[in-house]
Amino acid sequence: xxxxDLREAILWTEIAVENGDQEAQCSLADRLVADDTGPLxxxxxRFWYNKLSQSGSVRLQKCARAGLGNLKxxxxxxxxxxxxx
Numbered sequence: 140x141x142x143x144d145l146r147e148a149i150l151w152t153e154i155a156v157e158n159g160d161q162e163a164q165c166s167l168a169d170r171l172v173a174d175d176t177g178p179l180x181x182x183x184x185r186f187w188y189n190k191l192s193q194s195g196s197v198r199l200q201k202c203a204r205a206g207l208g209n210l211k212x213x214x215x216x217x218x219x220x221x222x223x224x
Contacts, residue, residue, distance in 0.1 A: 145174050156187075164191055165202035172206070172213055181217075184210055 155163035168187035
């Protein structure tokens with residue numbers, strides 16, 4: 140996916156979330172992790188994964204567990220591979 144396409148996908152997924160689509164919360168969190176434009180997206184992704192982990196849906200809880208695991212890997216990678224300031 141090209142950078143602009145990902146940003147557009149995030150925008151449309153945010154709209155779906157705002158309209159009450161719980162499944163879109165998982166997609167939004169995943170897309171925020173994939174978008175490496177800043178650390179704020181990882182904070183936002185963690186928010187959505189945590190919210191999903193508290194949902195009553197087993198499927199969404201599985202998404203949250205997998206997403207949080209992936210998020211840890213991404214955070215560690217970015218921490219160890221960041222350019223020195």
